[in-house]
Amino acid sequence: MSTIAVDRETIAASRYHGTGNDFLLVDADEPVPKRRSFARRVCDPDEGFGVDGVLFLALEPEFAPPRVVMTLVQPDGSVAPMCGNGARCAAAWAMERTGADAVMIDTQAGTRPAERVSADADGPAQIAVEMNRPAFDPASVPVSADAPVVDRPVSDVVDLDADSRVRSLDGDGPLRITAVDTGVPHVVAFVEDVDSVELDRFGPAIRHAEAFPRGTNVTLASPTSTLAAGSSDSCVFDQRTYERGVEGETAACGTGAVAIAAVASRLAYAPRSGEWELHPPGGTLRVRFDAHHRAVLEGPVVHETDHELPVSECECR
Numbered sequence: 001m002s003t004i005a006v007d008r009e010t011i012a013a014s015r016y017h018g019t020g021n022d023f024l025l026v027d028a029d030e031p032v033p034k035r036r037s038f039a040r041r042v043c044d045p046d047e048g049f050g051v052d053g054v055l056f057l058a059l060e061p062e063f064a065p066p067r068v069v070m071t072l073v074q075p076d077g078s079v080a081p082m083c084g085n086g087a088r089c090a091a092a093w094a095m096e097r098t099g100a101d102a103v104m105i106d107t108q109a110g111t112r113p114a115e116r117v118s119a120d121a122d123g124p125a126q127i128a129v130e131m132n133r134p135a136f137d138p139a140s141v142p143v144s145a146d147a148p149v150v151d152r153p154v155s156d157v158v159d160l161d162a163d164s165r166v167r168s169l170d171g172d173g174p175l176r177i178t179a180v181d182t183g184v185p186h187v188v189a190f191v192e193d194v195d196s197v198e199l200d201r202f203g204p205a206i207r208h209a210e211a212f213p214r215g216t217n218v219t220l221a222s223p224t225s226t227l228a229a230g231s232s233d234s235c236v237f238d239q240r241t242y243e244r245g246v247e248g249e250t251a252a253c254g255t256g257a258v259a260i261a262a263v264a265s266r267l268a269y270a271p272r273s274g275e276w277e278l279h280p281p282g283g284t285l286r287v288r289f290d291a292h293h294r295a296v297l298e299g300p301v302v303h304e305t306d307h308e309l310p311v312s313e314c315e316c317r
């Protein structure tokens with residue numbers, strides 16, 4: 001095996017989380033030539049930190065606002081083009097280094113402006129990031145179908161066995177799914193109670209369905225009382241997401257939160273304007289759409305710990 005010489009004994013890394021979706025953040029200047037094996041190692045819950053991914057960040061402070069190039073490498077070594085909570089953590093990291101309250105995040109799914117929306121000394125920073133415009137067309141998701149997968153019976157894409165069957169939101173008939181791209185693909189299903197679903201069985205079946213040639217994240221949503229009342233500009237949903245690349249459920253997913261808002265709006269479960277409040281297990285995320293139908297995702301970011309990782313233990317030479 002070839003060895004790339006590095007003159008450093010340790011790699012600096014910081015652990016952040018956005019609403020419980022946690023990441024190790026590493027400056028792209030750190031000597032990590034083998035990013036996939038590094039990510040597999042440090043994301044491992046036994047040998048590493050058990051985080052949901054590694055964000056390699058290249059800061060470009062000379063611009064106004066400062067820019068940061070973000071690459072997310074996931075626990076399975078795959079690279080995801082976009083990550084809502086990761087982008088919010090990357091923004092906080094860049095803001096700490098530059099003192100700026102606004103930054104631009106360059107992702108593989110486009111450049112995303114981010115800003116600090118509160119500087120409350122007593123609570124976590126609230127960071128908002130402009131997200132991709134949700135797209136339902138088959139080429140964007142992508143879906144191997146001629147027509148968009150919008151409000152289709154789940155049996156159109158996968159044959160779930162009886163134990164994994166979940167009832168639809170109205171409780172009458174099979175589960176219905178909608179596929180949407182929010183920077184990464186999501187399949188959204190509305191159910192009566194997200195906690196009643198065996199997501200560790202239901203998620204992988206859809207995530208690996210042939211209909212999704214690049215795989216998909218699987219997001220469940222159930223409305224809380226605000227939507228049931230049907231009377232508010234603000235809609236509140238419980239959220240659970242099974243993530244591609246993590247191959248498991250995460251405490252929160254930003255692109256999933258935007259996917260819920262986009263699909264709820266498309267299916268007329270919710271008003272097309274106003275603010276959505278999403279409750280994943282890790283906390284609260286907010287989504288709103290601007291005049292150009294671009295989503296803005298907002299929520300807390302916490303800088304948890306700083307680490308010096310021995311190069312020799314990182315499989316990164």
Ligand SMILES: N[C@@H](CCC[C@H](N)C(=O)O)C(=O)O
Binds near residue numbers: 082245246255
């Ligand atoms: N947790 C993220 C999404 C990360 C990417 C996803 N796992 C994929 O591979 O598509 C978020 O907050 O958006």
